[in-house]
Amino acid sequence: MIKMNKDNLLLFCGIVFFLVLGVSNEVQAFGTVLLFQAEEAETTFWLWQLFGRLHPLAVHFPVSFLILAALLELITLKDFNHKLRPGITALVWAGAVGAIVAVILGLLLANIEDYGGSMLDIHQWTGIGTALLSIFLLVLMGKTTGSQNAKGVKVFRVALIVTAVAVSVAGHFGASLTHGEEYLTETLPWNEPEFSSKDLDIDLVAFESEGELSEQKQVELVGKVRAVFAHNCYKCHSDAKIKGELRLDTKEFAFEGGESGPVIIPGNAGKSDLVRRIKLPKDHKEAMPSKGKVLSDDEIALISFWIDKGAPWPDAAEDVSVYRVAELAPRRPNLPAPRKDLNQAIDIWVDEYFEEQEIDWRAPVDDKVFLRRIYLDLLGLQPSTEEYDTFIKDSRPDKRALKVRELLDRDDDYATHWLTFWNDALRNDYTGTGYITKGRYAITDWLYSSLRDNKPYDQFVKQLLNPDEKSKGFIEGIRWRGDVNASQVTEMQAAQNVGQVILGLNLKCASCHDSFVSDWKLEEAYAFANIFSDSSLVVSRCDIPTGEKAGTKILWEELGEIDSTANRAEKLEQLANYLVQPANGRLYRTIVNRIWKQLMGRGLVEPADEMDNIPWSQDLLDWLATDFEDEGYDLKELIYKIAISKAYQQPAVAVENPLFLADDDFVFEGAVIRRMTAEQFSDGVSQKIHPIFSEEQMKYNPNELAVSEQSDIGFVRAALVANNGLLKALGRTNREVVMTSRDSQASLLQALELTNGEQLNNTLKEGAVKWKEKYEAGDIIVHEVYRQLLGRDPQQNEFNIAMAVLGESPEPEAIQDLFWAVLLLPEFQLIY
Template structure:
């Protein structure tokens, strides 16, 4: 074979290849800047995507056959291997030539392209060596170069594979392959923006302007950076920094401030999927809200301040604790919470809402403290209780039902600490369950400072929170476990969003990438290299807490020592932010809306700074006792007052929100499930219980003898009712009804099965319609039915109720707002 090609032809081919490798560079250096590339170079460059597949397939196949020939060089595969090496080597060199021509003529640049180009050139060089050694072996009939040939072959296959990976990233995006790997899709999840366009319609204040800019940049980051950032620059357009955004791309400016209709950016994002000019060209198109946001931003003049100006506009909450002096008692108020609320009401001209009835209060504290509805016997006992302070007494008794309390609050902490019974990582030991530690901590009412210490400097049972999830396959740099720990600790314990600052300097706060990595370094076994927008910078991270006032972390210490230092420094009383965050979370659980909203953004302005500061300081001074805090809120007059309803969640997040009392809210998935199990029929079987802290017996210390929803794995029913996927931190659930929830409650198999079985029991025990209706109302709503409700029941079920009719009637009662809402 080599006799036909000849020595001189091989060397002339290599010289010809080197000449062509140099041509694009030579052309760029000597041609006038405004001239377009010679048409032939452009044409050949566009053949690169077609030609490039040859060396990948041929060289990999040759390497595979070579493995089978390791013991016998002159195996039957040798002719095939030689042919594959010649074709693969030549096509690798030609691919490199065409790739350089493509890069120089199409105006694409960026860090990913640079890596693709560099590894491609190395691979072309290795291919040349491969051909050279193959020639020497065939010419000399000597096997002295066989080992070298094989080494070069395997290096070339590695090189061509890496080159192909970077090429695929350029063409389809960096997560084109990894995003479809089972269990890996969630690692790439990007939080959906909660865009309130109405808040930007009026004249923009400096604060609103910065919020608008932050949301615009988030849209760019989530949708445009794959092709238009420092990592990759298509069409000479970058959208990651101000100067590049307004400079535009190869076709001129893409933004005309004040005129969305003249802005090329707006035209392109509104094109239909599949149009050759639509942007983003790859992946999902922008949704209507994102498009409207960009149009509004441009209409407002496309504001984008310089970095220096950006520093002064974000509100930053005080770190240190503060203990404001309590207002003087007035209007018969004694609970400190009521004194602060009364002061707020006076300042804003708000009247105190009326006190709720005993029935509403009892149902409220049962659901808020232990997650259950009271039985009719408990309700009647409460009504007959004549003690003047019976509400406080019953509240404390509920808090002393340790197992019921722990089971209910397990849901809250499972959501926040990303803990579950099944899911990504548990089978492969890429994730650790903390349920046993968490349940026992709640059952014994572990002081919150100790609770946090054991999360941050964990034992084997509590390590799952900071260990995070080790995703299978390739993940973003910002999703490595050390950065997960930094993000999750920041969010849950400090009410701080570090997710943006884990990829680049934050758009919504002053936090910098280097600060996030320094915090993440505390959780690392070795020093982390900082990656900006997924590209390694070569700079190693420092090691420190986010606030230097809280103390230092030894840079050279072991991971266990760093975690111990972090735990001690973070829980100290001087960290007022940590204790404001937890009292704000508990307040929201009890009152329906935080003093600060969202609860994960504690730099936002509270509706009462004094109440928040006082609660946090009082919490620290009284032993970090969460049950005491719950009792303090539950005993207040404002907690015992009538609730307020809101049409949309946006009203609760509005900047002009005024506190008027408890927010009416829907039962959680677990509360609703347990209520159905109490009233109708158990929804979950004993074998579905994933964690069993006690046996289901009257002696267990729990008041129920069925499997509670908090202890079972997530399923379609619970998901429809709002239980989140716990692969990301979730600290708030949507209280508004959804279409999915309506469909599940109307047609779901689980609820329907429970209604069928429950109707049989009700039919057997209550053959009379009036008795049946009265019993159902007492058990579900803790009241007797009104006469008009009895009339409806008689019409539906007649005088002799049958199973099917009872089933329908039970279903109708379960859907009543009075059953589904906490009033």
């Protein structure tokens, strides 16, 4: 008879566990046989089902025991033979045995119940790993208990901590499997569903009154149903993931059903398992969707109505998108007749919108606010005190339009300011990843010249897509070192970035798998990327090569056909010519929307990279795009027309929550109050107080270009220097990825940089010394600070407070404090 001492017991546990692993396939096969034998009775052998369902109960023991053991071990770090040692030993034993039992029961549960997919695999193997670690832990504990082996004690403690972490990870994935991947984050207020019932836009009463549905009505009805499926069900029930053997993304699979049979019974919603499941409470095990989100009453009513109507799904419906797709062709809406005192086309369209929304026009902003706004928006600079005085005194009725034209004629200041926007969008920079190793190419010379010369936008795009040496950096992308996933090869980068920046669409999802947020398919993304490739790309799905060679075609075949046998240069020339043709209304809607957003703070379509979304005024968007074409694709003329409009000159609107800007219920009332960009703030300090950046910090010098007239503003513009701590804190991106807009909300990092940053502090210190030499008297300095930074004289209470700090003959430190205090005022920081 074998004596069951500690070592033999450990050996026995290990043998039992590995036997369980070794025969797990046989257990599953046996379970399958039992299931097959019981199929006619539609039941599972009760004992296996009972044992499997004990898994959620059993799994809590190793979780609690092992984590508690690890916490107690931390208490005994100074004394391994602490009085808590017997308790820790008992907890480790209980946790290890519990882990083994939980794994056995979990294997049964996975086979019997409706679980599957990668999440199950991760949970299963982290659980098995935890059990193995637990056995290893018992071995270590047996060798260290009562001994003075310091090294062994350290190994045991590390193993215990690792085991506690492992059981926590396994528990997390188990919870994700049961409650959904977002079971923690879905409760947060900002994680609202992207699709809501108001997007259904369908009148079921009207459908009911029609009796027999025409094919057109059937297509419309099933289109709305498929939209609900796409936004709520495809993540688990499409070709990318098939849970419970059920797919809802095509007609054939939807009616075929899943492992439990058909889920749709045409003509009888009450007996359809799909309807039963979507009506279950969100915490019910069989509820659909299973990610913790429930369908709205309207969505449930829609699906039920569709099924009761016989679940019509005409073959023609397969050609109808379940996502909104914006029209590709240009559209020329008829301009309404002028009314009131409005004579600008933009204002006539906005007036029509205001009437629909029952919004009244407000008085335009005063001259001071207008002048500062157009200076910052058009040039990124601020007016001088003399310019404020001259403009306010100017009595000409068209002085605002004349000033806009005057600023747009300052070619170099204009180009330097807009260089920031296009550097972000085209991920062009002066230093950074790839430049030294020739894995990335700068396009700054070409970009600056194009902006300064106001190159027509169609030519601008053509030279980006079919580039020469100076403009090739955008589509060449970044050649990352080492292995990169398939969606980040340079050809796919080009497809994604051209899609995002030039066409306002998201191909990032579709470059890995069929998109969950649009109708774009993996094959379409690869076919578009193939245009940028010297050789034929091989399609990879989720970074796994499929062996299929990609086709070669433009995203919208109605724009033209790419010759798949042509070389890369020929394909790029074809692409450039096809995309810029007037028939591609999307291209021009995208750019006018971007310019509108830069000047107004919120696009007609939002986000500006998703042009399939509904604009708040389709007519205004379409008119701007076609007028842009009529004006010869002139960006300055587009900016001019927006800037002289009454809509642009409305008082700026405060937004309490930035999420409202992306909300479907957004209502336009005027430009949104914005925070200055990193470059605008830095240039404001340099212009008004003291230069922040030196000549040595300038990474790009426009004066080296052969131009007839140069800007002479007396300091180095922030747009021309490399990214640094100050600019980064204030929002400049690293430009390794495309960024078409920046967050306008203040952050803690910005507050810390503005209050404690070395670069700003040194600038204000040097500026204070210069101002002391120039002005000397405290009252003069106070007035000048307010006039220079805020464009006005201080109010009496402001003057009194400032003088109390400065005194009649202030020291530089006091002047520096005044600079700092005024710079942090919203009146300086924000664009009103």
